[in-house]
Amino acid sequence: MEYTTLGRTGLKVSVAGLGCGGFSRLGLGTGKSETDAIAIIRAALDLGVNLFDTAAAYGTEPVLGKALAGVPRDKVVICTKAPFGISNPDSLPERAVASLDRSLKELGTDYIDVYQLHGIAPRVYDHALKVLAPALLREREKGKFRWLGITETSPGDPEHQMIQHAARDGAWDVVMVAFHMMHQNARRHVFPLTQEHRVGTLLMFAVRNIFSRPERLAETMRELADDGLVSRELADNPDPLGFLVHEGGASSVIDAAYRFVRHEPGVDVVLFGTGDNEHLRSNIASILKPPLPEADRARLASLFGHLVGVGLDAPHLSRAGRVTTS
Numbered sequence: 001m002e003y004t005t006l007g008r009t010g011l012k013v014s015v016a017g018l019g020c021g022g023f024s025r026l027g028l029g030t031g032k033s034e035t036d037a038i039a040i041i042r043a044a045l046d047l048g049v050n051l052f053d054t055a056a057a058y059g060t061e062p063v064l065g066k067a068l069a070g071v072p073r074d075k076v077v078i079c080t081k082a083p084f085g086i087s088n089p090d091s092l093p094e095r096a097v098a099s100l101d102r103s104l105k106e107l108g109t110d111y112i113d114v115y116q117l118h119g120i121a122p123r124v125y126d127h128a129l130k131v132l133a134p135a136l137l138r139e140r141e142k143g144k145f146r147w148l149g150i151t152e153t154s155p156g157d158p159e160h161q162m163i164q165h166a167a168r169d170g171a172w173d174v175v176m177v178a179f180h181m182m183h184q185n186a187r188r189h190v191f192p193l194t195q196e197h198r199v200g201t202l203l204m205f206a207v208r209n210i211f212s213r214p215e216r217l218a219e220t221m222r223e224l225a226d227d228g229l230v231s232r233e234l235a236d237n238p239d240p241l242g243f244l245v246h247e248g249g250a251s252s253v254i255d256a257a258y259r260f261v262r263h264e265p266g267v268d269v270v271l272f273g274t275g276d277n278e279h280l281r282s283n284i285a286s287i288l289k290p291p292l293p294e295a296d297r298a299r300l301a302s303l304f305g306h307l308v309g310v311g312l313d314a315p316h317l318s319r320a321g322r323v324t325t326s
């Protein structure tokens with residue numbers, strides 16, 4: 001594993017971080033058991049992963065707590081999130097504080113390393129900054145968490161408007177941002193700011209559905225060609241990103257996807273979500289490989305650098321009412 005510094009927090013974090021949400025939710029979202037989920041977390045630890053990202057909304061805090069029990073607390077960096085949505089009552093500061101207390105209990109820990117507000121849309125950012133952050137910072141003084149973070153609602157904010165404010169405002173030590181091979185605009189809008197203000201970055205959506213499901217990629221290419229945003233030739237190609245896979249290049253589209261984000265200047269931690277042990281190993285291996293060849297990166301920039309908001313699946317609720325895609 002390789003380690004880096006998470007912005008001004010000074011935390012030493014693995015460049016690969018295990019995401020406990022997304023579609024997989026450590027496998028719990030795809031029918032696997034709690035024992036399997038614990039095994040995924042333990043395997044990640046064995047491979048040197050020390051940063052884990054969960055959220056009250058994911059329902060994976062208890063399993064993360066169980067898997068990390070017995071690991072010296074200063075050996076891991078635990079990130080979790082307050083449930084949010086301005087239209088729901090969790091946007092009251094006392095609800096955010098209550099959620100923080102619940103998260104501490106579910107995780108079985110005395111403190112959280114990075115406590116984040118989850119999926120903040122630009123229109124509610126002021127409330128997050130002026131009402132929720134001050135209430136949470138009072139809890140920080142009691143030692144309940146160490147650093148404050150904020151995550152964007154990528155499908156609703158593809159231009160990263162919220163983070164463009166957050167990076168400058170001084171209240172947020174860490175931001176979580178979407179960036180991938182076909183949604184590259186954080187390079188322009190986010191990373192120069194986070195680097196200037198030494199805000200730590202957690203990268204999400206590197207693969208998501210668009211690169212893990214070939215049919216989703218094909219469908220997206222067709223839609224983009226219909227809108228004149230990519231060539232028809234690309235949409236008609238059964239393997240439109242196949243040019244990335246070659247000797248000296250990537251071993252698969254997913255390998256390319258993780259390597260593409262990992263080496264972007266300004267990216268601290270690449271989060272990856274999985275419930276599959278083989279994927280865990282190959283994703284970490286990809287994140288640790290060198291950058292893609294320059295010619296492939298240039299081609300990705302010229303083919304897709306103009307796209308905005310592609311491949312960001314909107315969250316939806318499971319039958320149990322949980323957010324399953326954020």
Ligand SMILES: NC(=O)c1ccc[n+]([C@@H]2O[C@H](COP(=O)([O-])OP(=O)(O)OC[C@H]3O[C@@H](n4cnc5c(N)ncnc54)[C@H](OP(=O)(O)O)[C@@H]3O)[C@@H](O)[C@H]2O)c1
Binds near residue numbers: 023119154203273
């Ligand atoms: N607004 C927010 O706060 C927000 C929103 C989104 C995500 N996040 C965070 O970011 C984390 C990462 O997002 P994500 O879960 O969407 O991660 P991701 O790494 O971009 O995509 C994970 C998806 O790709 C599949 N996959 C992973 N590796 C694979 C491989 N080698 N081969 C084939 N399929 C593979 C996974 O299924 P398998 O289980 O089959 O591997 C899963 O469906 C989340 O867990 C969460 O912590 C936060």
